[in-house]
Amino acid sequence: MTLRNLFPILLLVVVSAISGCAVSTDSTLMTSPAITTGSAETESLKDGMYPRTIAILPFDNKTKSEFAYTVVRRTMANHFSTKNYRMLHWRDVDNRLALAGIANAGELAGRTPAELRVLLGVDGLVYGNITHYNKTFAAIYAQVAVGVELKFLNQSDEVIWEVVDVQRSHAGGVSTSPVGLIMNALVAAKHLYGDINLYRAADELGRDLAKQMPEPAGISQRKKPAIFNVVHSGVDQYLKYGDTLEVGIEGEPGLTAAAVIEGIGIIDLAEQEPGQYVGKVSLDKKLNLSDVVVSGRLQDEYGQTSTWISPYGLLNVDNEAPAAVGEVSVASSDYAVNVRWSAVSGSDVAGYEVAYATTETGMPVAAVTSANSNASLSELRNFEEIYVSVTTLDRAGNKSTATTVSATPAPDSRFSDATLLINTLPATITGVNKLTSKQSPYHLRSPARIASDGVLLIAPGVQIIVSPKAKLSVLGEIASFGNKEHPVTVRGDNNQTFDEFLVLQSSAPISLSGLNVQGSGIPIQITAGTPLLTDCVLADSAFNALSVSGSARPTIRNCTISGAKASGVLISGQAQPRFENNQFTNNDPFHIQNGSGYQVDTRKNSFEPAASNMTILGDVLY
Numbered sequence: 089m090t091l092r093n094l095f096p097i098l099l100l101v102v103v104s105a106i107s108g109c110a111v112s113t114d115s116t117l118m119t120s121p122a123i124t125t126g127s128a129e130t131e132s133l134k135d136g137m138y139p140r141t142i143a144i145l146p147f148d149n150k151t152k153s154e155f156a157y158t159v160v161r162r163t164m165a166n167h168f169s170t171k172n173y174r175m176l177h178w179r180d181v182d183n184r185l186a187l188a189g190i191a192n193a194g195e196l197a198g199r200t201p202a203e204l205r206v207l208l209g210v211d212g213l214v215y216g217n218i219t220h221y222n223k224t225f226a227a228i229y230a231q232v233a234v235g236v237e238l239k240f241l242n243q244s245d246e247v248i249w250e251v252v253d254v255q256r257s258h259a260g261g262v263s264t265s266p267v268g269l270i271m272n273a274l275v276a277a278k279h280l281y282g283d284i285n286l287y288r289a290a291d292e293l294g295r296d297l298a299k300q301m302p303e304p305a306g307i308s309q310r311k312k313p314a315i316f317n318v319v320h321s322g323v324d325q326y327l328k329y330g331d332t333l334e335v336g337i338e339g340e341p342g343l344t345a346a347a348v349i350e351g352i353g354i355i356d357l358a359e360q361e362p363g364q365y366v367g368k369v370s371l372d373k374k375l376n377l378s379d380v381v382v383s384g385r386l387q388d389e390y391g392q393t394s395t396w397i398s399p400y401g402l403l404n405v406d407n408e409a410p411a412a413v414g415e416v417s418v419a420s421s422d423y424a425v426n427v428r429w430s431a432v433s434g435s436d437v438a439g440y441e442v443a444y445a446t447t448e449t450g451m452p453v454a455a456v457t458s459a460n461s462n463a464s465l466s467e468l469r470n471f472e473e474i475y476v477s478v479t480t481l482d483r484a485g486n487k488s489t490a491t492t493v494s495a496t497p498a499p500d501s502r503f504s505d506a507t508l509l510i511n512t513l514p515a516t517i518t519g520v521n522k523l524t525s526k527q528s529p530y531h532l533r534s535p536a537r538i539a540s541d542g543v544l545l546i547a548p549g550v551q552i553i554v555s556p557k558a559k560l561s562v563l564g565e566i567a568s569f570g571n572k573e574h575p576v577t578v579r580g581d582n583n584q585t586f587d588e589f590l591v592l593q594s595s596a597p598i599s600l601s602g603l604n605v606q607g608s609g610i611p612i613q614i615t616a617g618t619p620l621l622t623d624c625v626l627a628d629s630a631f632n633a634l635s636v637s638g639s640a641r642p643t644i645r646n647c648t649i650s651g652a653k654a655s656g657v658l659i660s661g662q663a664q665p666r667f668e669n670n671q672f673t674n675n676d677p678f679h680i681q682n683g684s685g686y687q688v689d690t691r692k693n694s695f696e697p698a699a700s701n702m703t704i705l706g707d708v709l710y
Contacts, residue, residue: 138304139212139242143176144168145204146185147216147236148193156221160236162399163290164216167298170312170394172305176210178397179381184208201245211243223286234289238297249302266360267336270319274400287400291317315339315396316363318384320347323401326436326484329373333403337365337384337396348383348395349403351375357384377405406484410437413461413478413488418495420503424466425495429478431461436482444474448492452477468497471524471547471569496524496547500567503545513552513560517542525549525574531581532589537561540594548574548602552589555581559588562598566590570602571623578605585609585630592619592640600624614640614663627651632658633675636665636684643668650674655681659688659706667693675703682706 144165149157165178188207190196196204201213220235240249271287317338327333335347337357345357345365352375357367365384379402387393413429420426427442442463443455453474456463468474474497477490495504506522512531517538522545523530529551535558538544542564548571570576580586587609592598598619605611609630612621615638624644626633628651636642637660645668649656656675659665659682670693672679679695682688687707690699697703699710 137242137244137246138248138302139173139210140304141174141176141210142168142212142214142240143181143204143208143210144178144214145196145216146182146193147218149218151218151221153221156218158401159287159399160218160221160234160290160294161216162397163294164214164236164238164297166315166318166396166399167291167294168214168301169396170298171301171303173212173303176208181208201241205243212248213241215239215241221286221290232286232289234286234293236293236297240301249300251297251300265338266364266366267317267319267338270321270334270336270366271317273321274319274323290399310390310392312392312394313340313343313386313388315384315386315394318347318382318396318398319400320382320398320403322382322403322405323398326404326406326482327371328405328484328486329371329375329407331371332368333371334366334368335382335384335398336367337386339363339365339384339386339394339396340388344387346385346387348385349377350380351377351405371405371407373407375405376407377403379404404436404483406436406482406486409486410434410480410482410488413440413480413491416476416478416491416493418476418493418504419501420496420498421464421501422499423468423470423497424464425468425474425476425497425504426462426464426501427476427478427495428462429491432480432488434482436484438481438483441479441481441487442476443479443490444468444476444495446472446474448475448494450475457481470497470499471503471549472497473524473526498545498547499569500545502543503547506543506545517544517564519543521545523547523550523552529553531555532558532560534558535561538564538566538594540564540596543567545569546576548576550576552576552578553581554578554586554589554608556584556586558586559591561591561593563594565594565596565598566592567597567599568601568603570604572602575602575604575625578603578608578611580607583607588613591615592617592642605629610635613637614642614665616640618642620645622646624648625650629653632656634658635660636663637661638663641665644670646670648673649679652676655679655705657681659684662686664688669693672696672699677703678705679703680705680708682708 147161169175184207204213217237220233223232238251239247242248319336321334337345341362347355355367355369357365359365382398382403384396385393411432413432415430417428418425439457439459441455441457443452444465445452474495475492476495477492479490480488502520503522506520509521509523510527512533513536515536518541520543524547532554540563544566546568548569568576578589585607589605589608590612592614593616595617601622603624606627610632611626611629613635619642622645624647626649631654633649633652634657639662641664643666648671650673652675655678656672657680661684663684664686667690672695683706689709691709704710
């Protein structure tokens with residue numbers, strides 16, 4: 089056999105229920121007999137030409153199943169371990185290759201067999217490809233396929249065994265035996281990767297290949313106990329304190345059975361049915377295991393022992409809480425809060441829990457989970473402060489300490505992070521700031537301004553008390569979010585009349601909603617920009633309720649303008665205000681006085697007394 093003959097033909101394992109008559113037992117349903125076709129080529133060697141120590145190299149997985157690599161290679165290792173060789177554990181093989189910079193089967197081609205033998209400290213090497221690991225359906229019958237290509241080299245680079253074409257068939261149902269119940273749970277946990285029939289097909293393939301595998305003469309003529317399967321309930325999950333680990337062995341009946349797990353020790357297994365050995369252990373709170381092999385052991389009356397590695401997955405036990413997240417940031421949204429945080433590194437991190445409470449020390453009201461480093465809390469009440477906590481979750485269900493921040497749902501995304509002002513408004517407002525009802529009332533004691541880089545956000549229910557000569561000039565942004573139930577109210581100190589409140593001089597976004605101003609000389613003056621006033625009440629003004637001048641183009645919508653002692657609205661310069669669905673009531677002498685160069689349309693508004701040349705002055709449509 090030459091190296092050119094490496095892997096000439098795919099190995100296929102196919103099962104068809106048509107190929108055998110069904111046989112039903114109390115513990116399983118299977119088809120029988122299984123069809124086996126195929127061939128293997130073996131060199132006849134003298135006993136001294138066989139290797140004494142062998143390593144099964146990582147298999148090249150040519151299938152679409154990620155789980156095939158784990159099951160097929162480890163199953164082959166189990167069966168080949170019954171031969172008269174000293175076998176290097178597959179984990180030791182992988183670890184030694186990794187130290188040499190070989191991470192997978194694809195990187196083996198760059199190393200000669202001689203180099204690999206030196207790296208691994210063995211005489212013989214088993215190369216392999218996984219060609220099939222899948223399940224298909226033909227009419228009402230299921231067909232499963234498991235196939236490998238193997239080549240066995242000795243210490244002289246001679247191919248002493250090469251599987252050319254082996255076909256196997258296998259079918260089975262759900263097992264109800266004690267070990268089968270553990271297997272069924274394993275299958276349920278691994279439903280994305282395969283099913284029990286594929287596991288059994290791989291096992292039968294390995295068993296038959298082991299029969300064909302050449303070996304040197306053994307010392308003992310007595311056969312070791314036969315193990316058919318080893319399963320455990322910890323596959324594809326992380327266990328923790330309080331969980332129970334179950335281990336099962338299928339093998340020859342009437343023997344002594346145990347499971348061996350590094351970090352836990354030896355677990356005695358009881359034979360519940362002939363050849364069905366099962367045991368369990370409750371996990372200690374101090375136990376932490378990472379990728380630990382679960383091995384089954386059978387011993388006969390002569391002291392001969394067989395050891396079998398569970399091929400389905402490694403055991404992980406995690407009782408350590410993961411690291412807490414850092415740098416949590418929040419952004420307000422309408423009736424919601426968007427949360428971001430720095431992701432926590434670690435392979436066992438399963439996700440994050442984001443919860444909120446209505447008080448800083450209160451119990452969470454609701455929570456959501458996220459696999460990413462962001463989440464949204466919805467169906468909240470605007471402007472009601474909440475306390476958001478972010479907790480890291482690991483795969484075992486352990487939780488980190490919570491990182492907590494305050495947040496407030498609001499239509500403006502900046503509201504949660506805005507600086508909270510208290511008591512008296514400063515002379516100059518820069519940056520993003522907010523006023524809340526909890527800190528209300530606020531005092532405007534002297535002239536102040538919102539700088540061009542300043543923002544002032546005003547929550548519903550805020551009260552602002554204005555001193556007689558004070559006013560707030562706006563060169564940046566201002567927004568109020570009042571409503572009918574909770575308006576933003578502005579009144580004079582000791583309910584006295586005050587000259588002015590707002591002077592809007594900015595082209596930046598300005599939105600005033602639910603603003604209720606009473607007893608001012610001129611509550612709002614607009615000299616520039618396109619501000620929006622909605623649902624505002626400007627009542628009992630000593631002069632004009634609203635003054636619009638310059639080139640301003642405001643929109644006044646759903647507002648009530650009443651009781652002004654001069655004009656409800658005074659328009660001058662090149663201003664072009666828009667009026668939509670407003671109520672003008674008892675303004676004396678004029679509801680609107682237009683002195684600008686543009687006609688004003690007020691036809692979609694209501695007037696009491698009615699609009700006429702006695703209550704409207706200037707070029708106004710009504």
